[in-house]
Amino acid sequence: MSNQQDESKRSVFLKSLFCGVVGAFIWGIVGTISYFFAFSEVSHASFILRSFFAGSWTEGITGELISLGILTLLGAVPALVYYLFMKKLHGMMPGIMFGIGLWVLVFIIMNPLFYFVPTFYELSSDTIVTTICLFILYGVFVGYTISYEYHDRRIETNDVQKEA
Numbered sequence: 001m002s003n004q005q006d007e008s009k010r011s012v013f014l015k016s017l018f019c020g021v022v023g024a025f026i027w028g029i030v031g032t033i034s035y036f037f038a039f040s041e042v043s044h045a046s047f048i049l050r051s052f053f054a055g056s057w058t059e060g061i062t063g064e065l066i067s068l069g070i071l072t073l074l075g076a077v078p079a080l081v082y083y084l085f086m087k088k089l090h091g092m093m094p095g096i097m098f099g100i101g102l103w104v105l106v107f108i109i110m111n112p113l114f115y116f117v118p119t120f121y122e123l124s125s126d127t128i129v130t131t132i133c134l135f136i137l138y139g140v141f142v143g144y145t146i147s148y149e150y151h152d153r154r155i156e157t158n159d160v161q162k163e164a
Helices: 003-036 044-050 061-073 078-086 091-108 125-163
Strands: none
Touching: 003 044, 003 061, 003 078, 003 125, 044 061, 061 078, 078 091, 078 125, 091 125
């Protein structure tokens, strides 16, 4: 494998991780706004802080900002999963399915870890719709970006090889 191909793969990998971090930050902010405007009864602080730590510092804007920072860093994990298993897929549908899968993982499968978060059956319909939409938006953002970058680099690499 040529040095340029190694560099191209590394570049796509790093951009994928960065994409996950940026996506988590953007949609995390939207999630925080939706919580403060009562579109959702679940906040990032509910998941990240209040389920594991007690104290008044976990409530309000301080808890949300700390949780947003943690969420932003954790955003690289789903992006890594998408990069490893789904980067070759085209279109918006893989991102939508990825977002729905993440939602199911967090709100149904991993829910027992988050004692401060109500179970699926206790969530309001507003919370379910809002959070599913946020997860879908994150999935499409990550999926489209990673797939586009992967295919763009692949075409670039093939064009360079044809010229040589």
